[in-house]
Amino acid sequence: MLNLSRPDIIRGIHQAYFDAGADIVETNTFGATPLVLGEFGLADRTREINRIAVELAREAALASSTEAQPRFVAGSIGPGTRLPSLGHIGWDELEAGYVLQVEGLLDGLPDVLLVETCQDLLQTKAALSAISQVFKRRGVRLPVMAQVTMEATGTMLIGAEIGAANVVLDGLDVVDIIGLNCATGPQEMAGHVAYLGRHSRKRISVLPNAGLPQLVNGCTHYPLRPEELADWHMRFVQEDGVNVVGGCCGTNPDHIRAVVRRVRPLKPKLRRPDFTPSVSSLYSPVSLRQDSDIFTIGERTNANGSRKFKELLDAGDWDGIVSLAKREVKGGAHAIDVCTAYVGRDEVADMTEAISRLRGSVAAPIVIDSTENPVVEAALKLVGGKAIINSINLEDGEHKIDTLCPLAKQHNAALIALTIDEEGMAKSPERKLEIATRLHQLACGKYGVPEHDLLFDPLTFTICTGNEDDRKLAMWTLEGIERIAERFPRCGILLGLSNVSFGVNPHARHVLNSVFLYHARQRGLTAAILHASKIMPLHKIPEEQRQVAEDLIFDRRREGYDPLQRLLALFADAEAVKAPRKPNMNPEERLKQRIIDGERPGIEADLDAAMLNRKPLDIINDVLLDGMRVVGELFGSGQMQLPFVLQSAETMKAAVAYLQPFMEKVEGVSKGRMVLATVRGDVHDIGKNLVDIILSNNGYDVVNLGIKQPIENILKAVTEHNADAVGMSGLLVKSTVIMKENLEDMRRRGVRVPVVLGGAALTRGFVEDDCTRAYGQAVAYGRDAFAGLRFMDDLAAARAEGAPSRWAQAVEVGPAAEAAAPATMAPRGRAGRPLPEHELETGPLAEITPPTPPEYGPKLLERVPLRALWPLLNEDVLFKFQWGYLKKGMSSEEHAEQLRVVVRPILLDMIRRVENEDIFRPQAVYGHFRCHRDGDTIVLNDSGVRLRFPRQPGGGRCLSDYVREDGDVLGLMAVTIGQHASEEARRWFELNQYRDYLTLHGLGVETAEALAELVHRQMRSELGISGDDARDVKDLLKAQYRGKRYAYGYPACPEMADQRHLLELLGAERIGLKMDEDEQLHPEQSTAALVFHHPQARYFKV
């Protein structure tokens, strides 16, 4: 509206940017579609508002243009307020609105049209389609930029990856420049920019925000400084070949001025884009040329080929249809063929409903399968990704091609072309090639369909009829494939594979299909419509079956031998399909398998069935626990990962809960009882709780005392509960000392209860030597949760045999051990023991001029947006070490696939939950402080606080070395994700939601780390030293930047007590962060650190 009411302001903004050196400005028309303007009663002024907006920018551009530097105007087209892929609005309404806006923009004569801040690829396609229409109607053609917005989660709001956006936009002729704008700063965009640099065949634009907005001392603040934006753009231009750079939200003319200064002399790097013909779901691209495979299209969501699909369609069971499609994808299909042609039903309505359901639920591209053009068009208007149209042919002349090829171009869809013409289906190789040539001429020549988007289907027919005419059809199809592949090497070739075996039993079909597929691939087949899970690799087919199938395909009949008859004989008695395993099992076997598989749904029926034969207690002891035993073995042998163990434990818990009401008495169920505690001064309980889960679901009672438990509480509980054992846990290095002190105390008191110790800082040697000596009795080392179970099993077995357990026997106590914690870490000094030479830091340090921060003293980040943290999550550490998805016998490819297909979706789900339920509340305090060095002490000038640090024995490094004697700057920071995160994790644990508990806890730990990373990055930026930051987040997380961050508790700064000074100076109580009497930070997911800017700062041992 300001375009009309205050043109001076709009013109002034444009002028300010031109004055700063910008080549092009965007019009004030971001929301100027009738759909958005209608919300303000201005829909009828759409054309006028857009025209005037362009004219205002044009005035400023003309005033600033010179011959050497012409200035340009881009007509901005925003995303609107409704997302079509979520069903908020239909294509036709959306497109019509954009048509009106584009008409208005063109009335004002812009230089470029900019479709920007795109959050949904279907919306983007609708806007671009509108532009194409208006261009065509007016006979004009302007350059068009299409910019997508990648959220901090790494995808567009709708969930699309950058690869999907590239595939969709690459194929639309109207787009000249593909780019990114808004949502995040340049660092978060860097990976996407690099992707476009490698893959985009179009020019690239990058317009980041000035970082992610924060609330700093009560004001909204975009943290990215002009010089930083300029630095990033230099990299994008020089490393990725970016052609258009600039700024989005939070940037101002100062940013543009800095960019002009730095980027103006540069030329974009010359790129050689790596193009792979692809299609895409709404979310991810899939290559049409699979390296070691063919592109497979699932055939089960097809009313012509799947009885199951027809039944679901008839019943209106859309959820069932989605499940069917998901199973197809899980079974290996790269795309799903969707056909709703069913006599007596409305095909358009069914296709619309099916695609609306499938597009967001199934992460595979859609193949639109219909003979009716209106059905194809309706489906295309629903698909945000890049679809495949199945199909065109020449059966009724060129009519179908004349309609579908322009539609394919408009929506950027690939095409399957059947070798059928007016004379019928091509059977001979010559006819197949002849029709393919004509199809190619029309689709690619007349309509401009790219060759890589055309997939010929040379047709295959059954060879199992016994008719003489059909015997050579498979062989001819193979020859046809070979000829077409030779003639049109850039096009794809596809077959509806299973037709070849129509008429024989399913087992024979699987073999024949598999062998035929092998030979078709050898000749150039690139894709197939098939049931992927029913295809066998050649080496798994018995030799005779393979030979007979080949003889049939190549018609190798001879006297007395007909391969078709032999095939029928071979499979006469074969089972059609392998029966599922579980129906053949008895209820007990099924239950055991359910525990191993962690499969809970329906377990009640199996428990009911088992109770007909056994008592509930026997089911627990003999069946369910046997399943858990296998789980333990699989975990121990590296064949099962922790999350699946927890899934089994949840199933066990549910089964026992179901059985309990049927048990006469619960007493006697327990195999033993453990008192479990995190030791004094330690707040970490994830490890302890995992032991609790494993023991309590393996028949043991656990008295879980919680965290920070003094020995008095532990011993009291032992007496009160008549416990058989004690488990002590702790994460911190100092907890290992506490554990040893506890054992000495227990020994003095004459306590002889068996003990197991667990914790990340423990070593086997420390437990079995030092701690055993301290206790005067063997102490068990709990390397993982199952070690605790083995320990309890040992005790139970000894008790059953009436023999003393080895864990209850006194041991010879040698000379008093040196009171040392495990050798791997020594926070309070190694008592002057020399370090190995390679660990000694002795090199000279450069005298660095201290950088100057914009201000000194503490700052408060009241609430950091979670979306700013997700890009900084260390997923590697989170997945493998927090969540336990270790490689465990998988190949690297298999493990990567598991992380991509299984684990990342878990992360995205948990992120959604954390955001929706407001579980994490990230806050931070940080600041730059004047300081100087005084020997091994850093003195903070204003407060006089003295921070002491140990020096490496032998004259090595001390942290104070990184600070100048004559004055320097030291950063302090403290961050937390809040107490609510710990409370919520505990609640989930108590609700027996074991996997979710582990997931949330791990995400909390890594989110706190990400927050520290973000604050540290901001501090570097404020000091003006962020130019050395690695551009890739993965490298950034490996500390590839100038300076280092040191948290208390590590060898170089072990004095935990000094952390109090840090918290006081920062005013950490403002974010609810405090340190207790045991020098532990609360809330648990918090961290505090010292930040040094010296370029030679390193992590070192002391």
Added chain:
Amino acid sequence: MSQFLDALDDRVIIFDGAMGTMLQNAICRSPTIGSSRTAPRC
């Protein structure tokens, strides 16, 4: 096709895409423009 694409062949183009932020700032500075519905809290 256009002078813009010619310029793009010649050099890196520098683009202002922050109209929204600038408008917001302008509205914050001037209480006489915008309305209670559109004026952000500053």
